[in-house]
Amino acid sequence: MLKGILVVSTILVAVAVLAQHVxxxxxxxxxxxxxxxxxxxxxxxxxxxxxxx
Structure with a gap:
């Protein structure tokens, strides 16, 4: 369960970083x-x- 949460949060952070163009x-x-x-x-x-x- 925790591993899945960490994978999803990692993907969300990556998408947010790309969306901000930083x-x-x-x-x-x-x-x-x-x-x-x-x-x-x-x-x-x-x-x-x-x-x-």
Whole structure:
């Protein structure tokens, strides 16, 4: 339930940003993928640090 609410709110914010013309369309479309990549990279780095301790 919460995941669905967050997805819908993310889409609504993206539409609002595009409607206000405050960002380029490419920025708004690519942002979730960049955020997810950063999340995965940070998990990978933390996983490697835990093994070395």
């Amino acid at each position: 960002h380029y369309t490419v920025d708004v479309i690519i942002a979730p993928f960049i955020a997810y990549a950063g999340y995965r990279i940070s998990r990978l780095i933390n996983k490697n640090k835990k093994k070395s301790i």
